[in-house]
Amino acid sequence: MSELKNKVMGSIKKNEVKMHSKNFFKIIKALTEIGIVALTLLVIFLINLSFYLPRKGLGLELGANRWNHIISVVPWWIVILGVAGIGLLIWLIYRYTGAYKKRLVWIIGIVSIVIVIAGFALSVSNFNETVGKGFGQMNGNGQGNGYHHNRD
Amino acid sequence: MKLTDEDLALKVQDGDKEAFGEVIDRFEKPLCAFIYRMLGDKDNCADALQETFLKAYKNINSFDPKRKFSSWIYRIAHNEAITHYRKNAKHVVLDDVAEIASENNNAETIQKNLDLEGQKRLLDKALLSITLKYREVIVFRFYEDKSYEEISEIMHLPVNTVGTYLNRGKQEIKKHFKNINLEEIL
Secondary structure (H helix, E strand, O other), rough: HHHHHHHHHHHHHHHOOOOOOOHHHHHHHHHHHHHHHHHHHHHHHHHHHHHHHHHHHOOOOOOOOOHHHHHHHHHHHHHHHHHHHHHHHHHHHHHHOOHOOHHHHHHHHHHHHHHHHHHHHHHHHHHHHHHHHHHHHHOOOOOOOOOOOOOO | OOOOOHHHHHHHHHHOOHHHHHHHHHHHHHHHHHHHHHHHOOHHHHHHHHHHHHHHHHHHHHHOOOOOOOHHHHHHHHHHHHHHHHOOOOOOHHHHHHHHHOOOOOOHHHHHHOOOOHHHHHHHHHHHHHHHHHHHHHHHHHHHOOOOOHHHHOOOHHHHHHHHHHHHHHHHHHHHHHHOOHHHHO
């Protein structure tokens, strides 16, 4: 018996090294999948806000100041969080789903496009108004302006 | 009848500790050779190999018996080799390769001066000088005789990238051997 085999089998027989159960891996897998789905939804929501909030805050500003105005109303921290979220999502998908068989640029492209399209679609739906109203009612003012920029 | 690697893994999953001894018997030599070619250092190699088997035992229940067991255990060895490589990163100076290449800058002279074993040693040393990911693909393809698909599964790379790495690795080796006909050595 080789020295290595002696050492390894010794550790195993003395229970110094214990095998993780099948349930352990099932739980890890389930948590990873839940994490990926939750992060996907969160990132879509953030990207949705990145489209929705500037549109709400734009008003009727025209002329040379329009671009300055657009830049000023973009919620940059939400955009940065959204982009970071997309990056994390791509890493999780690449690392844990077997997506490594595809080229990384494809994964980056597909995930980014799907998230941006889904976020944009959500921003033009009445989702934000509905959620906003819900927040408003929860806050007791009934105005439904939970996370909207104040246009005045 | 001899059990397949996958059946053996199933026995370990079912709690047969002794079956893991058989896993060690089957994979100790090939994994040792693989890790040694990756690290080029016997001490680190022994540590990495021991860690590989301990991790394999700990995580054996994550192995899906529908897949190839050898790819699964090589994946663990790959991770361990990379961890040890990063921990002990050092540059191997290819004194004798550089010396021969500069003084006897032609294939015929080198081949005359070196027997087959010598050429293998030269190649082993040249391997240690090239980028780790290219080295690993070359080791899997030419020393371990793995298919592109297996290498892809072990290294978590697209199959096309395996081919690209193989070509780049060959080019890096060629740079060291300059005028030597690489195909004859490989």
